[in-house]
Amino acid sequence: MKVYDAVVIGSGHNGLVAACYLAKAGKSVLVLEKSASLGGATTSVKAFKGVDAKLSRYSYLVSLLPDQIIKDLSLDFETIGRKVSSYTPYFDGERDNGLLINSDFDQESRDSLSELTESDDEAIAWENFYQSIKEFAEVVAPTMLEPVPTESQIKELVDPLTWVELVENTLAQSLNDNFFDDLVKGVVLTDGLIGTFTSADDHLANKCFIYHVIGNSSGQWRVPKGGMGVLVDQLLIRAKQLGVEIIANQEVGRITQGDKQLSIETVAGQSYEARIALANCAPKILEKITNFKAPPLRDGSQVKINMVLKELPKLKSGADPKVAFAGTFHVNESYFELEQAFAQASLGQIPDVIPSELYCHTLTDPTILNPDLIAAGYQSLTLFALHLPASLFDKYHDAVKAEVSKRILNGFSQYLERPIESYLAKDSDGHLCIEVKTPQELEKELGLPRGNIFHSDLEFPWKQDGDSRKWGVETNSERIFLAGAGALRGGGVSGIAGHNAAMAALETLERLA
Template identity: 45%
Template sequence: MDKNEYDAVIVGGGHNGLTAAAYLARAGKSVLLLEREEQLGGAAVSAAAFEGIDAHLSRYSYLVSLMPARIISELGLEIELASRRYSSYTPVPENPARGLLIDREDSEASRASFGSIGAEADFKAMECLYEDTSRLARALFPTFCEPLPSRTEARELLGDESLWDELIETPLGQALDRRFENDLARGIVATDALIGTFTSLNDPSLDANRCFLYHVVGNETGDWELPIGGMGVVSRELERAAREAGATLVTGAEVTSIAADGEVRYRREGSETVVGGRRVLANVAPWVLQGLLGERDSAGIPRPEGAQIKVNLLLRRLPRLRDESVSAAAAFGGTFHINEGYDRLEDAFKEAVQGSIPNPLPCEIYCHSLTDPSILSSELIDAGAQTLTVFGLQTPDRWLTEENNDDMRSQLQAAVLASLNSVLAEPIEDLILNDATGKPCIEAKTTLDLEHALNMPGGNIFHGSLQWPFLEDDARRDTAAERWGVETKHPNILLCGAGARRGGGVSGIGGHNAAMAVLEELAG
């Protein structure tokens, strides 16, 4: 069978695949990108989630931190990212009439808020920690779009042995215990180590440390920003850049197999097509790639496991708080932490290991529409409507099956709403708008729902366990793919998604680095 040949065939049209396509096509390479869905963008999409309601939610991914300004500039992406004034608000679980509000623009107000919950000393401790993580970010983030440093080289870039040992070599929980006196302050920091990661903060695997690192290094600041217009704008701009550069992007194309020699088979509109690539870039989880290669029964990449429940809501207005000293606009203007004290996070992990939904469930909320009302119609804006995105933590995929998914979704959604209500002055259910059919505007996404919608095994948002953004000193670096952290055991097949080293989050880094490795190899 004759088949078309390309310099690169990219499997998966999420934002990383689009990034790789844009870079390779701009370099004059022939590129074919195959996406099984009818829409490009993967998890980085905006959608009208509620029937007949003109609100375009960032349905899966929600914030941007790790996307380098370098990629935005080099690809000419027209993306506007908006900062949020407030870092976070966290009610005291034992007394939700009090809470901790951290204001980026008013240090003294933040200091006073720490004092109001009896945590005066932890204001300075928090400042010191983030001064330290900023130094870590300035040292490491510039390497994310370059060949990987070794562990020794990365340590030397930081130039602080004590800080390196504290954040990289020992469980994060130990650092939080040393630095903070207040349980709530420790918990606020700890949540950055647990989003999408099922672990204890004291686990010697250091999974929490790696998750924390990726949350605090983005663009050398660790700031998490909102894309104006919703997450779909990011993917649409990457799609534009790839098309204008000459890449061929095919949707509705389900890849059924990949061969080590670069042969890719896909099914579209009932017929099968075979193409060949000098390089195949896999913008799918390594576990999915293993299946496409027919190798899952041999060498074992473990099946990933996610650990979050995501709930999207559309409200007629923001809810009133039990804490009357803080406005709803301020509380929801950053990350709203609920039942996320350090001890509660650790207890929730233990409860989940035993098979119980944590009670109360640790949650955090993001209100996109406060910062970016453009995702709502003018009618919704005038009426005061707001979106909420809620993440429940420590809810592992191991609980879910095809048979119980609907029931578990309902139970987890109920746990999320109960956690919200524990700190609100009115039931959240009374504020939820109805869609055109009369159904409440609320949707919950379990890890299994993410697997179904996004081919994301286990609902793991990182495509697997996060890896350090450096190589061990004795690691192989003989090939370009190894040096860029995108290698597989097959020389012609590279990772270009979140499963690549330094690939987690909406960043484009995995796609960029795979493209750089391909260009280096083909040039040789």
């Protein structure tokens, strides 16, 4: 039987990145994917019958993917910047208005903050806060593809006050120290809550926040040209050029370690031999197929809604929809509303007001639509709702899903001239072009335990002094590595875990030769 240098379990983008790096180094690589389709969460699909729109069904924006990986693997993959960072509608007691923040913080952004707060202080605080984050990112981001630095090494390189605000203080404390407006604090806080069921008073929010603001040293969130599936397509092309073997419909059931190699057995009864294995799956999945002990798992806590619209919604504020929806559109995400939703969900209640945010891919990149849809004015819209843990859906999934969907859409519609449903396109069967994904559905479709998009709780992107992990991908077996979001510095569409697992694997293959 052929003995591969490496078997990669799972064909998500991290697994494919790892496979490409290993094959580029001359290693024989086999990728085993349990599903019929490849790419995991980084795929594009035509979600609605007869509607030629290739939606990024699961993952949708890119920030953490290092330019170095694109260059190393010669990938024809482009991301497009967004002029608008965010728009947050609000009612000031007399009229509807909105807070506009551009990606390059400019006078328009300052004026919008000053109009909201009736003071210039908040704009000055915003600029200072994010300048310190930029300097922090310029230190941390370049380390993501290197052996894991220690906390003390990173601490020595960053401004002491910034370290206190981002690492030692809770986000709650830092936000209250820097800002006074509840809506402004909420907009900043959202980066600490994506896919993370926690309060601003918990340091888990700090960890999530850091990952969302350091990408490529700028923290800007960019749109994948052609949709997220283009990244998978390019990785598959490169993998095949490099000689990687990929087999779909091969769910791994067991990994057994021998003296010099691993035996990988599938649920269907096939067997493969390899010197090392890279697990592009959640730690809880790896725990089931080998003697690895996964860390405790927190519920995934998001609901994802994909839509195709006949036209962009018109806003009560009168803002140009092409501006308001060009960045992240925040709905009911004030600091109070975010904390209240977390508190209610923690008690097992559906939040009265469900915070959410929306993204319009097609304003930045219309190429995911066919020319006829573009000409007709169609647009895509993605909604990501927070603080909806899997536990809420366990008992009466479909009924809770329906109620949650209703509250989310009503919350969004309160800022529109007409309910969002009236803007939705219809598929060829006459059904509205809207799909809703709960944590349970993400588990079923993607193998994400409890729908946790990060596979496990995020950690700070460094290690404690004395931690023996070199790359942050190690397990209790010297021949098995984590190559997914559950690795240290994993999470998001980044390829970082795949790169780092490949580096650790190459060092191990050389040492065990």
